[in-house]
Amino acid sequence: MAVITYREALNQALREEMLRDDRVFLMGEEVAVYQGAYKVSKGLLQEFGEMRVVDTPITELGFAGVGVGAAMVGLRPIIEFMTWNFALLALDQVVNAAAKMLYMTGGQFPMPMVFRGPNGAALQLSAQHSQAWESWLAHIPGLKVVTPGTPYDAKGLLKAAIRDDNPVCFLEGEMLYNTKGEVPDEEYVIPLGKAEVKREGDHVSLITHGKMVLVALQAAELLAKEGIRAEVVDLRTIRPMDVDAITASVRKTNRCVVVEEGWEMCGVGAQVVDFVQRHCFDHLDAPVLRVHQADAPMPYAKNLEKAAKPDVPKTIAAVKQVLYIDA
Amino acid sequence: MSTTKPSRRRGAASSDTASTETTQSSTSAEQSPAERKKLHTELLYSMLMQRRFEERTAEMYAIGRIGGFCHLYIGQEAVSTGFISLLREDDYVITTYRDHGQALARGMTPRAIMAELFGRIDGCVRGKGGSMHLFDKSLGFLGGHGIVGGHIPIAAGVGFAIKYRGGDQVIVCFMGEAAVNNGAFHEALNMAALWKLPCLFVIENNRYGMGTAVERASAINDIYKRGASYDMPRDVVDGQDVFAVRAAAETAIARARTESMPTLLEIRTYRFMGHSMSDAVSGTYRTKEELEKYLKRDPVVLLRSTMEEAGDLSADEWNAMDEEIKAIVQDSIDFAENSPEPPLEALLEDVLVDTTSD
Numbered sequence: 272m273a274v275i276t277y278r279e280a281l282n283q284a285l286r287e288e289m290l291r292d293d294r295v296f297l298m299g300e301e302v303a304v305y306q307g308a309y310k311v312s313k314g315l316l317q318e319f320g321e322m323r324v325v326d327t328p329i330t331e332l333g334f335a336g337v338g339v340g341a342a343m344v345g346l347r348p349i350i351e352f353m354t355w356n357f358a359l360l361a362l363d364q365v366v367n368a369a370a371k372m373l374y375m376t377g378g379q380f381p382m383p384m385v386f387r388g389p390n391g392a393a394l395q396l397s398a399q400h401s402q403a404w405e406s407w408l409a410h411i412p413g414l415k416v417v418t419p420g421t422p423y424d425a426k427g428l429l430k431a432a433i434r435d436d437n438p439v440c441f442l443e444g445e446m447l448y449n450t451k452g453e454v455p456d457e458e459y460v461i462p463l464g465k466a467e468v469k470r471e472g473d474h475v476s477l478i479t480h481g482k483m484v485l486v487a488l489q490a491a492e493l494l495a496k497e498g499i500r501a502e503v504v505d506l507r508t509i510r511p512m513d514v515d516a517i518t519a520s521v522r523k524t525n526r527c528v529v530v531e532e533g534w535e536m537c538g539v540g541a542q543v544v545d546f547v548q549r550h551c552f553d554h555l556d557a558p559v560l561r562v563h564q565a566d567a568p569m570p571y572a573k574n575l576e577k578a579a580k581p582d583v584p585k586t587i588a589a590v591k592q593v594l595y596i597d598a
Numbered sequence: 599m600s601t602t603k604p605s606r607r608r609g610a611a612s613s614d615t616a617s618t619e620t621t622q623s624s625t626s627a628e629q630s631p632a633e634r635k636k637l638h639t640e641l642l643y644s645m646l647m648q649r650r651f652e653e654r655t656a657e658m659y660a661i662g663r664i665g666g667f668c669h670l671y672i673g674q675e676a677v678s679t680g681f682i683s684l685l686r687e688d689d690y691v692i693t694t695y696r697d698h699g700q701a702l703a704r705g706m707t708p709r710a711i712m713a714e715l716f717g718r719i720d721g722c723v724r725g726k727g728g729s730m731h732l733f734d735k736s737l738g739f740l741g742g743h744g745i746v747g748g749h750i751p752i753a754a755g756v757g758f759a760i761k762y763r764g765g766d767q768v769i770v771c772f773m774g775e776a777a778v779n780n781g782a783f784h785e786a787l788n789m790a791a792l793w794k795l796p797c798l799f800v801i802e803n804n805r806y807g808m809g810t811a812v813e814r815a816s817a818i819n820d821i822y823k824r825g826a827s828y829d830m831p832r833d834v835v836d837g838q839d840v841f842a843v844r845a846a847a848e849t850a851i852a853r854a855r856t857e858s859m860p861t862l863l864e865i866r867t868y869r870f871m872g873h874s875m876s877d878a879v880s881g882t883y884r885t886k887e888e889l890e891k892y893l894k895r896d897p898v899v900l901l902r903s904t905m906e907e908a909g910d911l912s913a914d915e916w917n918a919m920d921e922e923i924k925a926i927v928q929d930s931i932d933f934a935e936n937s938p939e940p941p942l943e944a945l946l947e948d949v950l951v952d953t954t955s956d
Contacts (some may be wrong), residue, residue: 283610292955323812328789328792330789332751333751333754333789335783336748336752336785337754337786339752340752340753340755341758342758343755345758348755363782364751365746367745372950373950374728375726376726377725377733377948379946381953383955413949413950415950434954436955
């Protein structure tokens, strides 16, 4: 099995799906001539030409709408946002058009399209470039929301997203593009809506997704040295959320910590906690705790940024709290 | 504030455009009297159907059969009929929430629309959309959109898809004049011009964005001049005269079909009703006198007079047509009354599909 980067895994998924189906095209800022702001689309213009790999003006609302229109008449657009931060300008198309089209047309117009791009904080990009949007998007019926944390998942989930006949918001991790992992040479597709236990354990469940999968795994590794066996459940898809996987893990461990990149209020973790209290009430030995970004816009200064972000020490502290272990 | 008095003349609206701005064609090839009568009768039928349908729609709204927002098109029928009568079956139409007229002109049945307005299962979108969201895939009728400006980039996307497949269809995108102040309008026009997409952007300038007059909302009162920003062919047309509308539409459709080039058309019209059913016909933002002035240029009456003067429409023919249409509209109301409400299971249907491209 080859070891490749998350970026290469995404590139392979795009290329394979464009080869498989000529209705699939990629559109966004700098995706063609520049080869992608993060080089995810490297080589695709040369292979598929300018009708299928389309550079746009800086016009997020506009090209998101072009994607919706193309999907209405049978194409399968992949709309790249240079970052999801810029996608705020396009949310009318994502929410009011793509998500609702099937429903408000009585089932006449499916939206087989993907909105994708990097999500969440990188390093010292401060307030407007460091935001995790999955809880916003997951609020909307009619959308699917996918957050791969590893190269293997990135490739398999992106292929599934492109093949799905619904609008899929695919949130990549800006800090994950250079991470490496094993990816099979043979073709595979990972179904949307299925979580994966990334590490087994029976003392506490760490429910997480996206970039925080790596944080949770590192925390679990350190906890193991103290004899604490943490189970890491990677949701992979936020909507639909794999309630069964959450329930199975928490019923086994009886304790739960949710680790997410975004803010606390109405975050993904709030939804996980709701599922846990409904389905695991009699199994809980401690209140569920959440690890998340501080309740402030992202600051620039290194020390403040570090303090704002969820990380391994904060995760370990939360785990010890639900185990009633003094830190 | 500018004190320039805006040009609001009607009738010969294209005369206030510089010659470099206008590309309006002359009328189409010569017709025989029989052909003329047939065509004009079809146009009148289309416009009168919209008129009578909406008159009854207002009535049904007043007695509570129809709910929600309901925006009537009365006064603007020459615009929908003018454009849509020139389209092919495989072309596309997209519009705003003021969509009953375009839907009828495109061939959606009065039954399917009225049942939708009543919120019934036999409505064109099974009771899920209501007045603002009429759709019919089989007619290339792409809605029915509720956010001002939101559908304009979607139209560009349909144009992109036509070009992607190497087709020669066109898409006609109707919008109100207030939409041109919205970013989506500019983003879509820029891309359509940049990529040479076969789109007609048709601004129905009915003078008011809800209650705000165009002069109070747009820095440029000759709306068609906005096309200059994108070097897009543009024109301004009298929207009460269905023949003027058709002449401009014919040129623009040909440009889209044969050259894959977009056009921006400002169609000067007037809505005879309030913005929606909850808005008085005249009052705070426009006077009764102004309304009465525009009512003298009722597009249905103008076409009827033209036909009568040409000897193409007798009193009997008019009455027969009117009675036929009224009966069809009554049938649509009866049909809607008898159509069941959607089953409760429908609530959660069509949120997602469970299919993939496999």
